Amino acid sequence: MSGTHRQGPPEDCASCRKLFTVLSEHHQASPDLRLTVAEIGTRCGSSRVTAQRHLSYLVKHKRVKADGRTPVRGATVAQGGEVPDDATPLQWAVNVIAPDPTCGKGLRVLAGQGWSGRIGPGEIAAAAGISVRTWERHRPHLVTARLVQFTPTTVLARDGRHRVRLADGYRLMSGVVVAAPAGDSYAADAAGDQAKALVDSIRWYCAPPAEMTRAYRLVASRLLAQWPAEELVRRAVFPEPDGYVGNPYGLLSTRLPGPAESYVIPAEAAVRGETSARPRCRSCDVLFAGGRVSPDGLCRECREELTLPLAPVARVDAPRCRECSHQVGPAQWLCDGCGADQRVPA
Structure with a gap:
């Protein structure tokens, strides 16, 4: 031997x-x-x-x-490499095959902080026993392997004009990609209804009717690609925009995943057996056929019988032009195109 x-x-x-x-x-x-x-x-x-x-x-x-x-x-x-259903982040990390030993050290440091959080590169390097330069070189390997998702975090500076970058946020990912199912008209209709409710719940999104329609289509396309509604909401509302949003659709499109980006199941959800797909109807528990899974989790029969009321969401509408309904400044009656510059009387 x-x-x-x-x-x-x-x-x-x-x-x-x-x-x-x-x-x-x-x-x-x-x-x-x-x-x-x-x-x-x-x-x-x-x-x-x-x-x-x-x-x-x-x-x-x-x-x-x-x-x-x-x-x-x-x-x-x-x-x-299986881990128990109640595994801790560290238990998950030590059983994951990282791209290389150095990546494994960094992954275990992140897992020691929790499934998600915020930590700077200096802290990670010190805890892993490597240099910051080495960590920055290996960090993209974890991203490519879909084991960690990093999110830049910034705050508005005291001068109100510039932004200050803080330690990046991170989220441990399972590396498991959810493939989009074959499209069908029923799923598209269901996604459209859910997308409208989702966009309407975003407090900072106020736009003309045409822009609202574009937003509905944008969100519906992501839902059809198997992105969970809660994940889209999380990306859209966090962090809260500072002050007035001049281009709501532009901000929304940059925050949501791109058309070529696939949904990766978070590590915590994978350990608990949770996925974005819903293979059974959540009302009658019947199995969906093939990839024909509706975003609301209901089969055709149950969806026709049940009407799920949406909880009212408090939102503050931005002021709009009284002629064309375009969004205007906080103290205007009309937009620039309609001859604005008339101030709201006290």
């Missing part, structure tokens, strides 16, 4: 899984009693040399601490 361990994740090795289980059970029962390598091999049904080889491999892959006896907190060695 070769004196080196074959390459691959520990999850694919039955001996590594058995050895890790032995260490975990012993650590819980007698944390102060140190097992010898020979005793570990006996419990695993292998020789001392074999046990040492697999033990070293678990230490190398950060499943066991450097002392060779203590399992890393939150680590698992489940077959196929």
Whole structure:
């Protein structure tokens, strides 16, 4: 037998899984009693040399601490990289195959903070034991692998004109892409209705009728591409725009995912078994046929029978021109095209 361990994740090795289980059970029962390598091999049904080889491999892959006896907190060695349904972010991260070891270090640092949050590159590099330059070089690898989604965060400066960049926000992603189903007219109609309700719920979006129609079509196309409504709302409303929005449609289109961008299931949702697709009707529990899944989660029969009332959403409408209904400034009767510059009387 070769004196080196074959390459691959520990999850694919039955001996590594058995050895890790032995260490975990012993650590819980007698944390102060140190097992010898020979005793570990006996419990695993292998020789001392074999046990040492697999033990070293678990230490190398950060499943066991450097002392060779203590399992890393939150680590698992489940077959196929599976994690329990109630797994913590760190448990998920240590079982994910990262693009390279350095990416794995950064991923575990992020997971140690939570499923999502905000942390600067200096903090990540220091916690991972690497330089900031090294982290910036490996960060795109995690994005390309669809394991992390980074969001730039800025705030309005005190002068009210410039913006100051803060630590980027992040969100752990599963890497699982949801494919858009084959299109059909029924799904398009359902997406159109849901898109109208979604756009109307965005407080800062106030635009002329033509622009509202464009927004409905934009959101409907994303819904048909299997983007969940809650994810679209999250992107649209966070962060809240500062002050007056001069081009609502332009801002909305830049915040929503592009036409070529596919929806990736967040890591937290993947661990819990949640996906964007709804294979069963949420009313009668009947299975949808093929890819014909409606965005509202109802089959044709239930949708015709049920009318789901939309909760009223409080919104503050921006002032509009009394002639053409275009959006105007906070103290105007008419837009520039209709001869504005008449102020609202006190």
